[in-house]
Amino acid sequence: DADVTQTPRNRITKTGKRIMLECSQTKGHDRMYWYRQDPGLGLRLIYYSFDVKDINKGEISDGYSVSRQAQAKFSLSLESAIPNQTALYFCATSDFSGSRGNQETQYFGPGTRLLVL
Amino acid sequence: ELKVEQNPLFLSMQEGKNYTIYCNYSTTSDRLYWYRQDPGKSLESLFVLLSNGAVKQEGRLMASLDTKARLSTLHTTAAVHDLSATYFCAVGGTSYGKLTFGQGTILTVHP
Numbered sequence: 001d002a003d004v005t006q007t008p009r010n011r012i013t014k015t016g017k018r019i020m021l022e023c024s025q026t027k028g029h030d031r032m033y034w035y036r037q038d039p040g041l042g043l044r045l046i047y048y049s050f051d052v053k054d055i056n057k058g059e060i061s062d063g064y065s066v067s068r069q070a071q072a073k074f075s076l077s078l079e080s081a082i083p084n085q086t087a088l089y090f091c092a093t094s095d096f097s098g099s100r101g102n103q104e105t106q107y108f109g110p111g112t113r114l115l116v117l
Numbered sequence: 118e119l120k121v122e123q124n125p126l127f128l129s130m131q132e133g134k135n136y137t138i139y140c141n142y143s144t145t146s147d148r149l150y151w152y153r154q155d156p157g158k159s160l161e162s163l164f165v166l167l168s169n170g171a172v173k174q175e176g177r178l179m180a181s182l183d184t185k186a187r188l189s190t191l192h193t194t195a196a197v198h199d200l201s202a203t204y205f206c207a208v209g210g211t212s213y214g215k216l217t218f219g220q221g222t223i224l225t226v227h228p
Contacts, residue, residue, distance in 0.1 A: 031214050033214075035218075040126070040220055040221075041220060042121075042205060042219055042221050043205070043207075045215065045217075048214060050214060058215075090159065090160070092160075094214055104148075104209075104214060105150065105165055106150075106162075106207075107162070109159060110158070111159055
């Protein structure tokens with residue numbers, strides 16, 4: 001079974017709709033992240049959470065919100081979806097407390113492909 | 118603000134040839150990561166480089182880090198078709214955990 005799972009894997013929605021993307025992990029990591037990927041732009045950080053009570057904005061947080069329901073779950077919401085939020089969204093995790101020195105590799109989920117019409 | 122630039126962005130090579138992808142970054146960092154992404158798939162960690170002069174090798178891939186030049190390279194010797202993928206470098210900032218990614222290099226290896 002995958003260590004980092006995302007649901008749904010694909011989603012089509014209309015402008016103005018509220019949607020939620022979910023991420024769960026069984027790696028026992030304390031840190032979780034949401035990124036979006038657009039062609040030619042690499043991955044850009046939307047939000048990150050270092051533990052359940054520590055949530056921070058990333059590079060491109062406008063139009064998004066998050067919830068860390070438990071150490072293993074981190075959800076991303078689009079309150080009112082717009083077409084330029086069409087992208088591939090990735091959740092990632094890392095283990096700060098248990099990492100060797102400062103290695104802290106991030107491990108990525110399979111991605112959610114979102115299309116906003 | 119940390120900026121990360123990769124070049125080239127597109128690389129088309131014949132099997133058996135060598136190639137290098139370059140990753141330049143704008144501010145001091147002691148953590149650099151290389152990832153691979155196959156079409157329609159997630160990102161897979163390849164290398165973690167944590168110190169100046171660090172060199173790591175796995176199969177036909179070798180990564181190095183020069184923190185003074187703020188440059189990392191990903192080198193392949195005798196490319197094979199299996200290496201066709203998009204390769205990303207990512208640089209750690211002052212806050213542990215946060216990474217800034219390069220644009221990605223799309224590598225295509227032709228028979």
